[in-house]
Amino acid sequence: MSVLEPFGARLRRAMDERGPLCVGIDPHASLLAEWGLGDDVAGLERFSRTVVEAVADRVAVMKPQSAFFERFGSRGVAVLETCVQEARAAGTLVVMDAKRGDIGSTMAGYAEAYLHKDAPLFSDALTVSPYLGYGSLSPAVALARESGAGLFVLALTSNPEGPEVQHAVRADGRTVAATVLAHLAAENAGEEPLGSFGAVVGATVGDLSAYDLAVNGPLLAPGVGAQGATPADLPAVFGPALRNVVPNVSRGVLRQGPDVRALRAATERFAEEIRTAVAGG
Template sequence: MSPLEPFGARLRRVMDERGPLCVGIDPHASLLSEWGLNDDVVGLERFSRTVVEAVADRVAVMKPQSAFFERFGARGVAVLERVVEEARAAGALVVMDAKRGDIGSTMAGYAEAYLRKDAPLFSDALTVSPYLGYGSLSPAVALARETGAGLFVLALTSNPEGPEVQHAVRADGRTVGATVLAHLAAENAGEEPLGSFGAVVGATVGDLSSYDLDINGPILAPGVGAQGATAADLPTVFGAAVRNVVPNVSRGVLRHGPDVGALRAAADRFAGEIRDVVAGR
């Protein structure tokens, strides 16, 4: 089975065509309730596939949160498989938000579950955690290169617990988060038009002026919308790297369901605002 065109090249093209918006698919119990759905597999499927129907043909990226499907067991994972397939068929790239991280053969197993092209949950990219050491991600990096998939590596997250690890200073004077960014820059060196190994950097994380965000790869930026960041904040937060930022909006779009037209209108509004900011308008 031949590899896909590298994820970075595919992402650059779809971002240029559709704008850089990523819409999360987060079917947690409170959102199901807001939509008038039961917190069961039927509600899960109705919610998730409605979101795909509404926006997968117009946004660059869709990011299902695996945990909210896994909580329903095998039937929930079966829904996730359909969501991934339908979103990709509509032209969106799928980033599986599973934040996997382990060592050795276990990390290889996680990689095969999401990055092997014939896997039921094959996704264009996978979120991973480097906090067992960046080298622990080697099986996922290798398989992503082989199949044309990508990774988004947790670097500078906005959760309040993150700084105790990510801002810790190593013996060489560099923070752990900065070290993760440096590893990603090395992975992406020489790749055009964009490397396939991205960072997760929260849009609400604060002052990033001391960090080198020029990793020649994408930056997945949660926090726009309900978490408080706006499209107008992106150039201030990310500086010259803003063209490679993939802002993630979840509740800001999802709260407009179950009406398909309202979901589309919300996604279009965020996409337009972000496109204008990135273009400097």
């Protein structure tokens, strides 16, 4: 298996060259309808190819949401494979948003599906859930290291149900989310210019000053745009960790389709607002 340069190094370079914006690829039924497309495989393929064509050559990261492809069965997964391959060929890094999490051989199977360099769905990074215990992610961590890929581990998510688990306090007095962040800091210790193991931290969660976000890895920040957060909010949420934040915008860009020029204009607008916020933060 050929080995890529570590994801963290590739991501740092892409963020420095193109800015940190991540554009989601979320072909849910309502967006397909807004685009005048059928809620079928043909619509799915047209949607994903148009988004890749519009923005893959100008953003650091794209993030396809696997669920919206999987709902069409094997033909939808085939579209996802093509989407990933075409986006990477255009020069963007691909984070597969699949939020996989299991134990033992099952977790190893998920890792093989997304993180093995020769897999049809190989992605530069994968979102994973640590809530069967952080150690359950070991097969994914090991294969990511071997292949030069990365992980984004759910830590402080913006959904209203998240705090009942993530803010729970352990016997040692530390919250579950803080424990996840500490594990990531340990994974990334000594890595330069950036570790490959990041956290998912919602841009809408508010004041995070109680948490140490200095994990020497990237922070994937969903919630900018349609979910209510703005680029201007990022410095207050992420503080000193701002330079390592990868803000994700999905509907805020995707609703401008299917016109390629409108998709590009929305992407460039968010990218510039994010650059301004990072520079000022």
